[in-house]
Amino acid sequence: xxxxxLKRGAAEAALAEVEEHGIVGVGSGSTVDAFIDVLARSMxxxxxxxxxxxxxxxLLHARGLPVLGLADxxxxxxxxxxxxxxxxxxxxxxGGGGALTRExxxxxxxxxxxxxxxxxKRVERLGRFPLPIEVVSYARSxxxxxxxxxxxxxxxxxxxxxxNGNPILDVHGLQLDAPLQIERTLEALPGVxxxxxxxxxxxxxxxxxxxxxxxxxxxxxxxxxxxxAGG
Ligand code: 5RP
Numbered sequence: 326x327x328x329x330x331l332k333r334g335a336a337e338a339a340l341a342e343v344e345e346h347g348i349v350g351v352g353s354g355s356t357v358d359a360f361i362d363v364l365a366r367s368m369x370x371x372x373x374x375x376x377x378x379x380x381x382x383x384l385l386h387a388r389g390l391p392v393l394g395l396a397d398x399x400x401x402x403x404x405x406x407x408x409x410x411x412x413x414x415x416x417x418x419x420g421g422g423g424a425l426t427r428e429x430x431x432x433x434x435x436x437x438x439x440x441x442x443x444x445x446k447r448v449e450r451l452g453r454f455p456l457p458i459e460v461v462s463y464a465r466s467x468x469x470x471x472x473x474x475x476x477x478x479x480x481x482x483x484x485x486x487x488x489n490g491n492p493i494l495d496v497h498g499l500q501l502d503a504p505l506q507i508e509r510t511l512e513a514l515p516g517v518x519x520x521x522x523x524x525x526x527x528x529x530x531x532x533x534x535x536x537x538x539x540x541x542x543x544x545x546x547x548x549x550x551x552x553x554a555g556g
Contacts, residue, residue: 326536329359331443332407334534336360338541339405339441342530346372348398350431351385352406353378353424356441360405365390375401377427379488395430404435406528409454409521411446415528415544416504420457420521423487429519432526440528444535451504455480455495457521459487464516465494471514472496491518 336359343349343364349371351357361381364371365388373393376382385392406428410418417440419425432438458479460468469479477499485493501507504524511520531542 328443328445329355331534331536332356332441333359333363334539335441335443335532336363338532338534338539339439340364340367340369342403342405342437342439343369343371344402346370347402348372348375348393348400350375350401350404350406350435351377351381352404352419352428352431353381354407354422356407356443357381357405358384360441361385361388361390364388373397375431377406377431378422378424380422381424398434401431401435403437403439404431405439405441406432408440408442408446408523410448410451411440411442411531411533412448412451412504413545414547415440415531415542416451417523417527418451418454418456418521419523420459420493420519421454423457423459423482423485423493425457425521426459426487426489426491426519429523429526432523432528437530438526438528440531442531442533444533444540447533450502451522452499452501455497456499456501457482458494458496458511459489459491459518460494460516461518462492465492468514468516469494472499472511475510476500489518
């Protein structure tokens with residue numbers, strides 16, 4: 326089974342998550358493209374779809390789906406998006422397609438975040454995929470030096486600007502064993518717009534397509550703090 330067929334399998338499984346006459350959010354990338362296609366072909370009536378990238382928005386228009394903007398909605402019942410890496414706790418690396426900032430906004434707004442992917446995206450630990458970080462142009466070299474000090478090797482994504490007009494640094498070699506802490510540390514650096522770790526807002530569910538079928542992985546509870554000594 327080729328990867329495209331697997332992506333489509335995950336996209337088909339996600340259709341069950343969309344409410345009739347409801348609003349749905351979509352991220353960006355080839356798996357999301359497959360979902361948009363599945364949604365359009367299903368003829369399921371939806372009130373509107375909000376997209377995390379200009380490319381997804383173009384595809385929605387091309388498929389005749391009703392497109393909404395962020396200012397049009399105050400709640401988002403479900404958000405469907407792909408990922409570059411997914412660990413067992415459903416921490417994600419995203420942003421390979423550069424849409425990480427708007428993706429994080431929609432994930433944060435959503436009541437249910439569903440990640441769709443083929444099984445090649447599953448990893449034991451995040452970090453094989455270079456971590457995308459969107460920065461403001463002015464601070465690119467400053468942020469890059471701070472990333473080097475933290476042990477990373479940032480590579481400027483050449484000839485590329487996000488839909489927000491910002492450059493991206495793809496960072497190799499960072500230690501991501503504590504994804505939530507590193508997400509917070511990196512997002513606190515002045516000049517950083519968004520870090521492609523999704524640990525603070527993990528998906529409620531991952532639908533992972535493998536040749537044997539689609540695996541539904543609910544989000545495990547966050548590890549609880551160690552009990553106080555003597556308590
Ligand atoms: C875009 C993303 C995508 O979800 C991620 O890159 C996966 O893409 P694909 O579905 O093409 O494998 O984060 O910013």
